Amino acid sequence: MTLQPRNGRAPSVKDVAAAAGVSLGTVSNVLNRPAVVSTATRERVERAMADLGFVRNESARQLRAGTSRALAYVMLDGGNPFFHDVAEGIETAAEDADLSLFVCNSSGRSDREAKHIDRLVQQRVQGILITPVDPDASHIVEIGQRGIPFVMVDRLSRDGGHCSVAVDDVLGGRIAVEHLIDRGHRRVAFVGGPLSVGQVRERLQGARAVWAEFGMPAEDLIHLPTEALTVSEGRSAGERLAGLPTRRRPTAAFCANDLLALGLLQHAVTAGLRVPDDLAIVGFDDIDFAAAAAVPLTSVRQPRQELGRTAARLVLDEATNPDHTHEQATFVPALVARASTGTVRR
Amino acid sequence: MTLQPRNGRAPSVKDVAAAAGVSLGTVSNVLNRPAVVSTATRERVERAMADLGFVRNESARQLRAGTSRALAYVMLDGGNPFFHDVAEGIETAAEDADLSLFVCNSSGRSDREAKHIDRLVQQRVQGILITPVDPDASHIVEIGQRGIPFVMVDRLSRDGGHCSVAVDDVLGGRIAVEHLIDRGHRRVAFVGGPLSVGQVRERLQGARAVWAEFGMPAEDLIHLPTEALTVSEGRSAGERLAGLPTRRRPTAAFCANDLLALGLLQHAVTAGLRVPDDLAIVGFDDIDFAAAAAVPLTSVRQPRQELGRTAARLVLDEATNPDHTHEQATFVPALVARASTGTVRR
DNA sequence: CACCAACCTTGAAACATTTCAATCCCGCCG
DNA sequence: CGGCGGGATTGAAATGTTTCAAGGTTGGTG
CATH class of the missing domain: 3.40.50.2300 (Response regulator)
Incomplete structure (x- = not known):
């Protein structure tokens, strides 16, 4: 596959539509509901996409959809392999749900943690998993108040105000x-x-x-x-x-x-x-x-991995299930x- | 600070403008060019933002701006602390440039790596740093062809077609x-x-x-x-x-x-x-x-950290400097x- | 030959933000 | 008192995608 050299802007659905001689809507259908498009048209559009090297602009998709296709995990210490393993577990669950996972590392610093959270909220991630420096910090409490699905990992909620996952x-x-x-x-x-x-x-x-x-x-x-x-x-x-x-x-x-x-x-x-x-x-x-x-x-x-998987399950439930109730998942250490x-x- | 409970949608600049009795443009000015707004107005807008719990929608910002405020690092093996240290180095440099860093882990699997890259390109990240499973894989080569700033980490470029950073x-x-x-x-x-x-x-x-x-x-x-x-x-x-x-x-x-x-x-x-x-x-x-x-x-x-910092520097140069030339940074092991x-x- | 259904395709609206030219308002100077 | 300059604010356009009601085409049936 030879990509056109980029003359400037990345090609948009509009360019693809023009190249394939169809309308915007059809291109979008090829992308999102391929079954509804006739085979001939679909192939024409797909070829145009390949020729132009078209890549969906996720920002625009997200803006329209109102929500991103991503979860985030803010870990306490990236230097500790424990958290990496938890992240692995989260990632498998995220993959199954076809979501991306953003992994952030607070390195035990509350200011860094707050900054990460800020960015994640701006990105409108679907949910935030976090092993907090201090579970009572205001930037943590606000996540819940904002109504963003949110699970505490490796730390139990005192008041049941959110889900959490930890061992005893x-x-x-x-x-x-x-x-x-x-x-x-x-x-x-x-x-x-x-x-x-x-x-x-x-x-x-x-x-x-x-x-x-x-x-x-x-x-x-x-x-x-x-x-x-x-x-x-x-x-x-x-x-x-x-x-x-x-x-x-x-x-x-x-x-x-x-x-x-x-x-x-x-x-x-x-x-x-x-x-x-x-x-x-x-x-x-x-x-x-x-x-x-x-x-x-x-x-x-x-x-470790199961801690992550469970946390991801809970945050996804909170994000998608209107009847979600907060849950404290406690595992037994061995x-x-x-x-x-x-x-x-x- | 008490946040309004979210009745449904997150508040937008429009809501803030209404609450503060100003126009959209002014709110945007408060956000992006505070100096141009009179103190009284600015304070009124800022209070409205606080009251409503307004958070910028990064997707919309990005759509308009055409580019994200993020770098990405795709590492080869998250279980190996070496790569974590490299990521640390990248993150410090990213922080200095006020960019986010997305850390992904291919776990040595080419398919996972390709999937991550795909998502990153869709996100329009400013640049991609990667320690590849196979530097000649098509999904790697295409990053460069797309014109996305791109640095190979811990692996030298054979043909000088992109920047790279490694020890000898x-x-x-x-x-x-x-x-x-x-x-x-x-x-x-x-x-x-x-x-x-x-x-x-x-x-x-x-x-x-x-x-x-x-x-x-x-x-x-x-x-x-x-x-x-x-x-x-x-x-x-x-x-x-x-x-x-x-x-x-x-x-x-x-x-x-x-x-x-x-x-x-x-x-x-x-x-x-x-x-x-x-x-x-x-x-x-x-x-x-x-x-x-x-x-x-x-x-x-x-x-390790310097490898990361240097890689980040190079990718930022490629992203911002029109006279950028590819560079192979080789460090001497000890x-x-x-x-x-x-x-x-x- | 006319009409209908099934299937495809279209075009416009909506999402939240930023930008920038245009407008407005105020005080000051002549 | 008229005009001018300049700072503050405004409103409209533009970004790329998705959705959905509406329109168009095709082939088949009566």
């Missing part, structure tokens, strides 16, 4: 720490922060709850705060952990996510600690890199035991 | 293998595939070239092919490597990217091999997870030596 983070914290208690650990660190992040708060809450239920002294569950959920913060937590006096030093660490856990693992290995013998480690999310670590990481699995907590402590 | 992969292969030779290795595996991927081909080519230059027998540089550049393929390559007869077994492996290297590392550790003593490993890309591996990975660094190749072999 409290439960996740419970099973992680229960697993460590099972393995014989009696002094455990919780590595994670800042506590302004809801997920961190709830995972810690679950950890503390189960710790208390087993009758362990609260001071033996040590919180090592971090400033972010990153590998390098994990490493630095490792340093602080190594600096603790031996009597207080935990034999195991539960990290608020896998990136922290990987950082901690790296520090431990560098410092000559054996994992899991000297230090057992549990992560959260079960990203692929967790299983791929040199000492494969025990982690609390979230159904512990995936691997070598990093391998042995039972005597 | 042949050189990358050379320095990786030279490093291993330096460290005393005399039997080395190249892990990577498929060879249809240009990056793999060129890294292997560089490896072979330097191997020959050092006068090493060709059969001592063993190619272990993989079906993809993933962690699990790296693991499986590790199995095949372990299965080689001792006399032929390499003492070091150069992997076509870090994901393979991480997989190989994991297998090695599981199999009880010491890294680097029993097996030294070099990766490629220097993603953050390479440094974060339990045995930090020696890797060939690409300036070896980052870490523990995975730590010791000199006796």
